[in-house]
Amino acid sequence: MKRSLLAPAAVVAALALVAPTSQAAAPAPAPLAAAPDISVANVQSHLAQLQTIANANGGNRASGRPGYKASLDYVKAKLDAAGYTTTVQTFSTSAGTTYNLVADWPGGDPNHVVMTGAHLDSVSVGPGINDNGTGSAGILENALAFAASGITPKNHLRFGFWGAEELGLLGSKHYVSTLSTAEKDKIELYLNFDMIGSPNPGYFVYDDNPAGNGARDDLTSYFTSKGVPWEYIDVQGRSDHAAFRSYGIPTSGTFTGAESTMTSAQASKWGGQAGRAFDPCYHAACDTTANVNATALDRNIDAIAFMLWKYVDVDYGTTLPPAGGNLLANPGFESGATSWGGTTGAITSSSSKPAHGGTWKAWLGGNGRTSSENLTQTITIPASATTATLSYWIRTDTAETGSTAYDTLKVQVVVGGVTTTLKTFSNVGANVAYAQFTHSLLAYKGKAVTVKLLENEDSSLQTSFVVDDTAVTVG
Structure with a gap:
């Protein structure tokens, strides 16, 4: 060593x-x-x-x-x-x-x-x-x-x-x-x-x-x-x-x-x-x-x-999932942290923040202090895919005011060691009503893709980013 x-x-x-x-x-x-x-x-x-x-x-x-x-x-x-x-x-x-x-x-x-x-x-x-x-x-x-x-x-x-x-x-x-x-x-x-x-x-x-x-x-x-x-x-x-x-x-x-x-x-x-x-x-x-x-x-x-x-006997085949199938495991977090890596405790059934569906969800931030939390899961986009879409529901609430983005949540993909940010959410324009967002991942077909949620919060005034019902679907 x-x-x-x-x-x-x-x-x-x-x-x-x-x-x-x-x-x-x-x-x-x-x-x-x-x-x-x-x-x-x-x-x-x-x-x-x-x-x-x-x-x-x-x-x-x-x-x-x-x-x-x-x-x-x-x-x-x-x-x-x-x-x-x-x-x-x-x-x-x-x-x-x-x-x-x-x-x-x-x-x-x-x-x-x-x-x-x-x-x-x-x-x-x-x-x-x-x-x-x-x-x-x-x-x-x-x-x-x-x-x-x-x-x-x-x-x-x-x-x-x-x-x-x-x-x-x-x-x-x-x-x-x-x-x-x-x-x-x-x-x-x-x-x-x-x-x-x-x-x-x-x-x-x-x-x-x-x-x-x-x-x-x-x-x-x-x-x-x-x-x-x-x-x-x-x-x-x-x-x-x-x-x-x-x-x-x-x-x-x-x-x-x-x-x-x-x-x-x-x-x-x-x-x-x-x-x-x-x-x-x-x-x-x-x-x-x-x-x-x-x-x-x-x-x-x-x-x-x-x-x-x-x-040597694991099936790494690129068979497409059934129509409407989801490449992500435990996409709605109802099995707790199963299949997700990252910050312990970021997936929760706490009643303080409602889930979009079921009971469990990912709750990043909300600390009111300097923090960084993340969740990750790696999947492979089949080489034969003709469509590949990442989707998720998110709600945000904050104690911050004004037009400065003090607290952020970045939705990212990591492929071959290169990180790409698909969208950044912040305390600016926070909305406690769930909204769905989608991003195409077709550019990564045939590759291993790590889906990553990365939260950063400043030293005061909380912002909570709650994510639920994630999916990567291919066709």
Whole structure:
């Protein structure tokens, strides 16, 4: 994992737990053979090989140094022998020439790519076995297990082993930057695994892309089903999911902790040692094969398998919904926050503001103080659509006066990392009677579109924006 550029206190804040938010569920997968129990012994064997490589190359596997290239050659040989199509991508860094390794499993719909990645490089002062031999070895063994399974995937399966993560996420950034817009749009999901065997482990699930396609919730459900307590974490820009997330590709992943210390509550929950770093050998020479918790490693590699076996069979087809059908899930909010990401509590059944239909609605603002709230949901506009329309009902009431827009609600769409504001409502011209508004989304057909409601309120005098009965309909 890349060293944070934040001060220590800010690092703790960056790794602070965030409250769970609901999000759009992934399409229901067709029945598929259960994911196998991935061999932790095989993964440990890969880690032993990476340790041997580091020992023979100055004690590290850092990008631009011989140990990194030897690590890449080892992984590539394993994947080639299993039947993967591998591509070595060369790029330059301040430390010299280095490489990404991308492996594609033959078959599966090339228009729907499920991708899993981990960085393969270490820092220059140590062998990097937990950081991030564990992630790399974990996805390698999963790739080999999938090749041996005989499964014909519905979606195309791809693995990325990134170079120069420790130099600033350079490998994954380079990879994403070289893809055309069309190729980026084919990636339905990117899962990242960076440090999954910390010696004083926590069980964290990435929560910094809640508007994704349900992957975050699938990971937490998996851990729950295994009796493993988990916590959400926003790892911000500290690992290789960041380049994918910035483009708008749904991301998630797991993490067992780095230099931050475990709290007493976490120690009680996970059986660890309070006041001790999750990984006391983070970015140090002692990050060897002795620096890995086998139980945490085993649990995480099986979580990877669960996600791969599920998502290679998810139906990402572009079948149009029935006439008048709605691409948005829970469009009238009657199931609470289900399928919506964003600010906790913004969806409510409070009787203080009436719903347009039913009981629940989205109520943003109304705080009478500086605030920013949002709600999001991601859908895909079918490529075959001839019409695509976003509609919603909104009412606004305010304590503000005059013609200055102090408080606003923006209706936006985010596509490929680009945000477009379709309409801005404000305290000016507020009307407590519901009115319906519509916007064409046809320009985004064939693309993943995040519908976003973004509210900003100034320091005094409330304005309430109440939205209900949303829809994205296509024909």
